[in-house]
Amino acid sequence: MTNSANSDIARLCKEHGLRLTGARKIIMQVLLKSNDHPDAVELHRRVSKIDSRVAIATVYRTLNMLRDKGVLERHTFADGRARYETTDNEHHDHLINVETGDVVEFRSDEIERLQEEIARAHGFEIVNHRLEIYVRPLEKPQRRAGRAKA
Amino acid sequence: MTNSANSDIARLCKEHGLRLTGARKIIMQVLLKSNDHPDAVELHRRVSKIDSRVAIATVYRTLNMLRDKGVLERHTFADGRARYETTDNEHHDHLINVETGDVVEFRSDEIERLQEEIARAHGFEIVNHRLEIYVRPLEKPQRRAGRAKA
C-alpha cells in the first residue's frame, strides 16, 4: 500500500511540475492516509513523527499548493481552525458532533438540487457551497418509564 | 425613527441589566440600522463617524455581549472575518455573490426539513447549522445571437 501511495505522490508531483522533495513526500503520505479532518498543527504533529525536521511553514505551504492544484480541500468549521481532507470524487457535506468534535460525512442529492434551484431563482449560478450541521447525540429513547434524566 | 430605535436600545439594555452607555447607544444604533452584514472593523468605522472616541475593543466587547444575549448573530463566511446582523425572528441562510461580496438572504423549509431528517438518521439532533452558497451572476441569456462576451 505504501508503494502505490508513493507512486501516486510521485505522479501527482510530476503532473503538476513539482519537485518530489522529502517534506512533500511525507506530508502527502500523511494526508493520504488520514481519513479524519486534521488541521495544520495536527498534520505537522503526524509529519514530525516521521521526520522531525519538517517545519510547520512547509506544511502550510504544501497544503496551500495542493489546494490550488485541487488535490485537497480546506474546510473551516466553527472552531475557526482550517481542516483538510483529500478531495474525493464525490462531493459531501458534514455533520459535526459538538460534544466530541467528530465529523460525519453525508450527501443529500435533494439538498444539492434545492440549492441549485434557489441560486437559479435568484439569478445566480453556484460556485461552491458549505453546509455544516452541528449536532449532538440523540437521547437514547428509554424503553418504558425511564427515570427523568438529571 | 431614531426615537423608536433609541427606546428599543434603552429597553434592550434595561431588559438585560446593562448600563445605557454612550458607546453602547451608538454601537447598537449603528447595528440596528445596518441591513448588510458588516464586520467589526466596518462597524467601528461607522461608529467612529458618530463618535470617534469609541475604541474597537469596545465594539468587539459589545458585539460579544449582544450575541450572548441573543440580540445578534455572528457569521463567519469564507473570507474568515466575522460578520454580524441583528437576529430576526425567522432563521435564514445566505447566498454570497463572490464577485461583489453582496449577501442575499433566503430560507428553504425543504432544506431545513431535510437537514433534520439527515441528523435524525445518523442518531443526532441539530444544535445549529450553517449553509452558505457562494454564487456568481448568471450570464444573461442573450436574445438571439448576441455577440460573444469579452
Add this chain to the structure above:
DNA sequence: CTCCAATTGCGTCGCAATCGCAATAACGCC
C-alpha cells in the same frame, strides 16, 4: 450629589497563518 461597580480606552497579548531570506536540495544535463 455621592459612591461604587460596570464599562471604557489603551496598550499588550495570543493564535493561526503568511512572508522574507539565506541555506539547502531536486533534477535536467553532461
Add this chain to the structure above:
DNA sequence: GGCGTTATTGCGATTGCGACGCAATTGGAG
C-alpha cells in the same frame, strides 16, 4: 557520478483578527 540552476525549505519575524489586563471614567441607584 558531478555541475549548475532554481525551486524549496527552515527559521525567525510579521500580519491580522480578536481578546485581555488595568487604570481611568461614568452610569445610575440611593
